Amino acid sequence: MKKIFLTAAFLAAAYFAVAGSGVITPDTARVLNSTSVSDETLARAFSERLSGFQAEGTGIVIKILSDDNDGGRHQRFIIRLETGQTLLIAHNIDLAERVEDLRTGDSVEFSGEYEWNRQGGVIHWTHRDPSGSHLSGWIEHNGQRYW
DSSP states (O other): OHHHHHHHHHHHHHHHHHHHHTOOOHHHHHHSOSHHHHHHHHHHHHHTTOOOEEEEEEEEEEEEOOOBOSSSOEEEEEEEOTTSOEEEEEEETTTSOOOTTOOTTOEEEEEEEEEOOTTSOEEEOOSOOTTSOSOOOEEEETTEEEO
16 A cells, blocks of 8 residues: 555656646656556647657557558557547558557557647657667557557
8 A cells, every 4th residue: 555655646746747847858758657647648748739758658549541651651540548639640660560450449559759739649659760869669459569
């Protein structure tokens, strides 16, 4: 019980420290990586038009879009978080495997860079960076991790 209380207190303190600063950095986003806190962080980033931080979470696929073949090829789909916020996932299939057998209603976990847009945001960099200069991201679907 004491461990649960200390963990909850730490997460609350970290969240309010970030909320008070007006800035979400990659380091603080990694601290706030539980699904509910991550959803709150993404909701705040959307409302404040913040971008450029690593985020992790879980969502339900609500729409599968055609691949974007302009420049680097990206598999694209839209997920809905528990909060109702939607995110476009843009998964680079030139650098990572395509997420196989993806269907509407499936649950996916993700790690990638958040960029604000009017529809809820985009998650990209859901793959390894060949140059090693960017944090690696991933998508997990049906127990398989794609990166």
